[in-house]
Amino acid sequence: GDARFGLLTLAWTTIGYFSLFDLGIGRALTHAVADRIGRGTAHEVSTVSWTAIALLAPLGVLGGVALYVAAPYLATQFLQVPADLEAEAIGAFRVLSLAIPVTGATAALRGILEATQRFMLVNALRVPFGVLTFVGPLLALPFSRSVVAAVWVLTAGRVALFIAHVVACARV
Secondary structure, three states: OHHHHHHHHHHHHHHHHHHHHHOOHHHHHHHHHHHHHHOOOHHHHHHHHHHHHHHHHHHHHHHHHHHHHHHHHHHHHHOOOOHHHHHHHHHHHHHHHOOHHHHHHHHHHHHHHHHOOOHHHHHHHHHHHHHHHHHHHHHHOOOOOOHHHHHHHHHHHHHHHHHHHHHHHHHO
């Protein structure tokens, strides 16, 4: 229905906004890695990469905790979700909070791949997971009409995207 689709849209928007909280570190990492490769100091790439991820990890955890704690306020006060959907909305935001820590780290890992000019690999990762972002909730429909189930699919997709980026960066 309309109310549940509205909640799903808010979940998509929330993931988008939290990806901005990498504070530009992902793009800065792209520059730093490309610069080191260009100067012939590729041995420094690992240190720079781990430093960026070490900065992003606590920010992501903090954002995830903040969303988890704020979920009841968001649902009942800020968004004024209908009473019959409040529990579902709170559950959806709390599940979504699990995706927040990996969202910023994924941006940093993508930056490493872009700096090493692995654009085909970046696109090979982004396209299917981009499709999963919008098709994934449809896959949950045969099992549940709850937004929480759809958000579980989104969250699992974000975690899988993070793992795929870790594997790709390790190989590169």
